[in-house]
Amino acid sequence: MDQSGAEEAAIHRHPPEHSSIPSGENSVWSDVSPLLEAACRELRDGELIHGDNFNLFAAMSALEIMDPKMDSGIVCKYYSIDEAVENGVAPVPISSDKTIDVQCTIDIMDHLLACEATWHNGHSLAQTVFSCIYLLRPDRTSSHAILHSYCRVIRATCKAVVSVVSDARTHEEEDLFTMAYGLPLHGDGDEKCLSMLNAVEETIYRQLRACKATSSKKRVSEDIEPLQHNLDLEEGFCKALLCRIRFPFFPCSYLYEKTSRKRLGAFGTCEDGVEERTTASGRAPIGFDASLNSRSSAPTPPRAIKILSWEKAVQYFLKLLHDLDIVCSYSLDPSLEGVLRFVVQFQKSKPDLIARAHLQLLLVQDGKLYGRDPIFAVITKAAALPEVTKNHDIQKNEYIVQLGQLVINMLKILCTNAAWQRRKLGKILQDWRVIYVQLEIAFRNEFGSVSSISDDENICVKIFKHILNWVEEQTYWIASRYLMLGFELDLYSPNEYCMVYWYMYVVLIKLAEKTHLRISVSSGTAKKKGKKKKDSSKEVAKESRIPLPVLFLQCHLCLAEGLSMMLAALRNELMVLQSPSPFNTEHERFIQHFELLQKACVPDNISYLSFKESTTYTRFSTLVMYNYFKNAQRIAKEIKSSFSDDPDRLAEVRRLEQVAEHNGVALNVICRVGALDPSLKRRRRPNQSQNSKLIFGRLFFGLSPDFLIPPNPSLSLSLSLHFSSRIL
């Protein structure tokens, strides 16, 4: 670098003022170096020459030229892409030897795939995919059919992905993702890339057939030029290329690839066991240099990144394809409830940005569900209103319009990553609360007090009532999702589980209540027209014909209550899982966790005090009396048969049942141990209760840190053994 710098100095001693950088009109460039030098000599230490607009702090933010961390323009090996190309960095064809050429093409394909995966994982295009010089100069490859078509497809894919992700606005999660300034994302004729790739695939397929025919001594009728000249390697190369070209369509080919790699490994240097390689062969690919376009992305150079290994890239793409497959095979359930369940289920597999962006675009297009169902129609369906209301004028009411917007926002938020999603859900809770109040006021203004109007008087009244109830139900649904996501993100510490489960319990009560009301009203209006609502809901309860979704919620509810009570009892009687944090009180942590819920009054009249009231005096005796886990287990058993056609939900109910059962056992064991071993009860001081703390801590974690996670049966078994041995 220094040497070349000196050379440059010699060449560029005289500035090109006369050629490319013009001076102003009627003015000339005059050399001021000696003058500056003289002036600097006369300046005192620390003295500056500057104008009135000088600001030291602003000056501090100046980019320092020639500082490798600030100056992305430092001339590296090559001055420009063209110069690199002229120096043979990215030759076309890659080699005059056809065998080596094919081999290098495969390496380039592999590395491009690794680059693409790295890009999807949050790095800039310029540093990843477009570090490929063949991509930066699209026209150069036109004589090399395989490379040319592959590059075109990669470019077109990048363009499509950028557009999906920016349309879905999920790129806010990854700000680097959609930056493509100055990169040739669109090459002329890229729209024909697929047919080009198909043609190439066809040719290679024929070459493969031809070489198979020759090896089995059959004569081939058509005269086909082989891919390369080494006949022993022809079949392997053909297959390797086909795998890569078909990869997006046939992910299974990866499995085949693993076996065929051995054969390819016989050729050239194959370093197996090197985890960081970005190509299947382990060779470095030809034609990549990320420094060449570093100037186009930003004035400051980007941080150096590591490209994902080939293995990881393939794994990433297999998962992406699997996730996209789920999105594509989704049946476009017209009910909002179904959509929400699908999205929550989909999110459980932690899909990546690209898959989530696609899901969002599928769900919300042009402000409609699936770009097909108007949002008001979706709301009327969700709120269990009769079909006719779909076209009612009430949808022009400004609050109803706002509500539609909220629903769309919620759907979009549910498609973001867990952390982002939780934050946003917490924030929109307030919007949902506000829209509820506004709707209620609008409703009152229009129709007077609720009680003075009989049910059938006005369809508007009915619509409003249904929608109000549904808005509340949805608000509690969001709240419960918000609380659940906290588990997924590991935001709660074990000694906070008690309050979290308690809060979840109070939210679930409300949710179950609203859901029940909605379902019973809709079935009530359908079946028993004219009957008063109160009666019908009573009747439903009497007949114990509790609807399935409500039972499902009740099962959750029993578990949440049981867990929170068990934790409270553990704390009250055995002094385990207490809050030992010296930094903040339990009350403060309550506020920290539930501030957004409290702000939005979800649910009403719930505070730290009510939490304390309901848990301070909990004892194991009360727990046994109420039998929360037994109830949960019973409900789970009851509803299992109803979900026999839905494997996902069936699995969920099974897990609920399991957790209920295990915790029931655990509770029994604790109670018996407590009864038999009064010393356990007496150990109240922290230094003495270390042992029991450990036991119950483990017991609890093993069984139910979250009722979504299946408990570990072996652990609970070992624990019960442990306890029975103690009891004996």
Add this chain to the structure above:
Amino acid sequence: MEQEAEKSSIGMGSSGGSDTDGSEVVSQVRKMLFHRMLVGIQDGRFFLGTFHCIDKQGNIILQDAVEYRSTRRSSPSPMEQRGLGLILIPSSCRISCHVDFSVDEQLSLLKIKQ
């Protein structure tokens, strides 16, 4: 960079940024402020911007600077350019420095040199 900032903050105390008003050379340099300045550096790049500040060590700050660089190692070659904004050019890498002067200004400059 930070060192310079510290040092310069001492100078900031003096009125107008400099006490050496008496010196002919310094006042001449002060006249160059806000003129277009073209600075060449070792690796062959040029920076064109508004002359904003210079310190005792000869480090120059340019405002609204544009970077020019040749696209080939062999000169002459076509130049590529991009905007950079506020930049600091350390004196150590500077190899040439030109200011855009009108003919009159050029003449007065010559006088001082003599």
